[in-house]
Amino acid sequence: MFCFALSGSTVTIYLPIAELSVNIFIILGMGAAVGFLSGMFGVGGGFLITPLLIFYNIPPVVAVATGANQVVASSVSGAITHFRRGTLDMKLGTVLLVGGLVGATVGVWIFSWLRSIGQLDLFISLLYVVLLTTIGLLMLQESLRAMRKAKLNQPLPLKRPGQHNWVHRLPLKMRFKKSRIYLSAIPVVTLGFLIGILTSIMGVGGGFIMVPAMIYLLRIPTNVVVGTSLFQIIFVTAYTTMVQAATNYSVDIVLAFILMVAGVIGAQYGVRVGQKLRGEQLRALLALLVLAVGIRLAVGLFIRPQDLYSVAVGGIGY
Amino acid sequence: MFCRLALLFSLLLIPATNGFAQIPMGEASSAKEGLDIGVSTNEIAIASDFRGADLTVFGAMTNPDELLLAIGSYDIIVTLEGPRDYATVRKKERIFGVWVNTDSMIFEQVPESYSIASTRQLDDPTQLPPINTAGVGIEHLALNPIGYIRDVGELSDFREAYRRLKLAGGLYQKEASGVRFVSSSLFRASLRLPANVPDGVHIVRAYLFKSGTLLTQREIPLRVVKTGLEQAITDTAHNQPFAYGLLCVLIALVTGWGASIVFRKD
Structure with a gap:
């Protein structure tokens, strides 16, 4: 399909939207590695792909939009599996989706505005640093506690999903049959909205935030959480891809395709390895990985750049 | 020829x-x-x-x-x-330890x-x-800024940075x-x-x-x-962005769906 240039040991491919030549093996490796990790840990991988692409000098604008496109592919196979098993609540997913689509639209506005004032790259990095380090630390703390408990053979104090908190006193209640839950639509739509914003600004599916929020905040039964969030992610990332393509022209189909193919293959091997590892060890590993990416991005914000000036093509209305 | x-x-x-x-x-x-x-x-x-x-x-x-x-x-x-196109030059400054784009200048055409x-x-x-x-010559290219310039010294810094970059x-x-x-x-x-x-x-x-x-x-x-595929992709992305976006989504759906069939366990 694509013409490769064989010269020496490097095989380069020209990315038409990013407008630069890259080593195809590095992109394939990146896709496979992130796919492997996403299969292993059951995450979408968008939060790893986008920073990696930025580290590899892909313009952040392209990295974010292409990342969202790649997440569509990695979420579809997972959602299909959950749909077959019946662990997907369509109604809950649709309510989440309503918020998600609005959020993604608002997110793309913010994205275009930040780009026009020259603060997009900084904002993406800052958002990643804050989210990755916070979530990394929380996960690490939680998994270490679980590992200590497992060592002492103590049973884990399970938080009952049925317990009520302030979220359950909100009006506009809806009955979600599959989840066996009676819940206000307000927090569900709000959660979808916030994740939608993150999808369009960061190029992530947002599962790594949505899943814990659904379990601990909305008290939705764990068995339907992953499938339902994947269902919502497919549509929000697909929508974001469309809107980014229409407003910023920044989805690179060649880059996305290479990442997708490598990603879905890598994921299959990741799943197999993941099944052999213990849950809390797996979460501790993922926490360390998330922290590492966050710290690497943070360092980039604080060290003095090589050149304080930067040039961008375009000026008015850009 | x-x-x-x-x-x-x-x-x-x-x-x-x-x-x-x-x-x-x-x-x-x-x-x-x-x-x-x-x-x-x-x-x-x-x-x-x-x-x-x-x-x-x-x-x-x-x-x-x-x-x-x-x-x-x-x-x-x-x-x-x-x-020719407009070019925006931005300058970073340290704010609370973080390097932020603070100043910018747009040069016309x-x-x-x-x-x-x-x-x-x-x-x-x-x-x-x-x-x-x-x-x-590069040193003598006309670099005319758009808008009001507060400081002439700043202008020459931005011009110099543009050429250097x-x-x-x-x-x-x-x-x-x-x-x-x-x-x-x-x-x-x-x-x-x-x-x-x-x-x-x-x-x-x-x-x-x-x-x-x-x-x-x-x-x-x-x-x-x-030329070839590159041309087709760039053209479609800019002239028919909706069709292009739809194509990107379709490819992703097919890839994900294909993988779930190929690697199906049962």
């Missing part, structure tokens, strides 16, 4: 005879010096394996004064100018790429002919002594197009200077086009 070569050779012959005839008449020659150029190709294609290209510009000086030619009073500069080749070192101030008035990025290039005389009046210039050259209409310009004053200039357009 054949016509152009034929023209070049005829041009090569004419000045030689004319020049010979003019020598006895001295400075008061009626015929003016002229310039003609031709390019090795008028279209450069960017395919998926594009890693930059070399462009050769041939040219001939007509009616040169043999005496001035012999003492090297003539200078030829050949430039390749990319498509500057070439996205620029290569220059000349008969002698343009950097050497002792040898530099006073060509700056003509606006030729463009040179560092390879989009602006200077090839000192890149123009070589093949015979007394026939010359050849080689210019390099970087791998990240923008597509669009570029302009090859040749300037003839006599003792530092611009006598004449010639220009030829050069098209840089993305």
